[in-house]
Amino acid sequence: MIGQSLIDSVRETVGLAGDPSTIRIVCAMSGGVDSTVTAALLKQAGFDVVGITLQLYDHGEAVRRKGACCAGQDIHDARRAAAALGIPHYVLDFESRFKEAVIDEFVTSYLAGETPIPCVTCNRTVKFADLLARSRDLDAAVLATGHYVESRARADGSGQRDMFTPADLARDQSYFLFATTQPQLDYLRFPLGALTKAEARAIAAELGLGVAEKPDSQDICFVPEGDYAELIRKLRPEGVEPGDIAHLDGRVLGRHEGIIHFTIGQRRGLGIAGGEPLYVVKIDAPSRRVIVGPREALKRTELRLSGLNWLGEGALSPEAQPLYARIRSTRPPSPAEIRLDGEGPAVTIRGGEYGVSPGQACVLYAGEGPGQRVLGGGFIARA
Structure with a gap:
């Protein structure tokens, strides 16, 4: 071998x-x-x-x-x-x-x-x-x-390198490496x-x-x-406080023991009874309210990013640039566009995505499949 x-x-x-x-x-x-x-x-x-x-x-x-x-x-x-x-x-x-x-x-x-x-x-x-x-x-x-990613030297003789998705997409770890800066990438090998x-x-x-x-x-x-709640309760017990579970229409459906028990898109373990399937669609930390609603309420097409690490050619502009965006490590990239306006980087996902959560990564690619260039990414600040 x-x-x-x-x-x-x-x-x-x-x-x-x-x-x-x-x-x-x-x-x-x-x-x-x-x-x-x-x-x-x-x-x-x-x-x-x-x-x-x-x-x-x-x-x-x-x-x-x-x-x-x-x-x-x-x-x-x-x-x-x-x-x-x-x-x-x-x-x-x-x-x-x-x-x-x-x-x-x-x-x-x-x-x-x-x-x-x-x-x-x-x-x-x-x-x-x-x-x-x-x-x-x-x-x-x-x-x-x-890590299962590739990096290759640019043909321009600059000594800089680009990151690409690996041969084995089942092991692709580019989602977790989007924040690698250009100087770091130039020094790393995979x-x-x-x-x-x-x-x-x-x-x-x-x-x-x-x-x-x-x-x-x-x-x-x-x-x-995998018990996140227990770790958080141990390190920051003062931050775990109960609150309401409310429907999008304003109805209070129940109480919870802390927002740390919930994530966007969650359906099971909500602790409430209802005639329709309900999902966590928003977590309002200041008011300690967990907002639930139907699955369709989870769909998002417009994302705002913070901490953008751009590895693509040139600078971003107000003109939309086509690319592919990935919002979960377990999902394939989707056709999207990125632009830069007065509020910062904005990504439009053409077909929309479900379960988009602030704090998660939105990783950007030149295409889909193995050997595709990683253009960087950022953290989802608002969706």
Whole structure:
């Protein structure tokens, strides 16, 4: 499986001239199969590879719980993998930084009635800012990760790179990387972008790496068993207050124990009885009201974005630019347009989307399918 063509592909992905053994690459190793295979491929290609694992949080269940990352057992797995590959490995304690930049922001966002994406925040602050800086301190030419996206050097000789969707769309992680800035993208490399997950596992098995069959991370890493409400209640108990559940027509249908138990588009677990299917269509945090209504009330065509990271050509203007927009990591991109007016970036989704929630990401693409350029994106501020 690891033939010369794959080695050549890895070297092409790195895209640096010279003897590979003189080129230092820091590889972010989470302890999972993807980052381990990334380190292995770079080592096989002859580069001077240094593995770094970030300890981001710690709680009892994380040591043995499946579906977590960046703590407990995963750190041990990363250390063992680095030893098996014969590369130096370091563990950096970023717990306080992670709590401040990711966990605290996650809690604040939920209490504001939003649906945050902590993986995006982690990538743009801790991993692609702090870890990237440490990589430069180690005189690394690039920082490599096990994300399933591709990046390619521009043909204009500028040294800048563009991001593209991977060969395996089932593993596409571009939605979580939209906030990667141009300088960060120029320094990053993604050797798995041309592989499928099955191929990555086969490589791990071929090399006898113990993580070959390790389950993928599933939950948000710092939320045991996916219980967001319990985490928020523990960290900010003063922010969890009861309120009304009201219909769009103004009728009060019941009471709730805190807006943190609800997200836009939710249908189950509302705690109210009604003759028609009802969905959460709005969360009014200041008044602690959860507004429900029929499914059709969830449809949105116009979105306002904050924190826009634009990776496309030129600057945005009042003239609508056609592209594709993706508002959920589990949904394909939809035909859309973006324009810039006096209120900032605005996205029009031609066919509309359901369940659009403030705090979620709207990621922008040049097209749909594998190998499509990622044009950036922003956080949904209003829909």
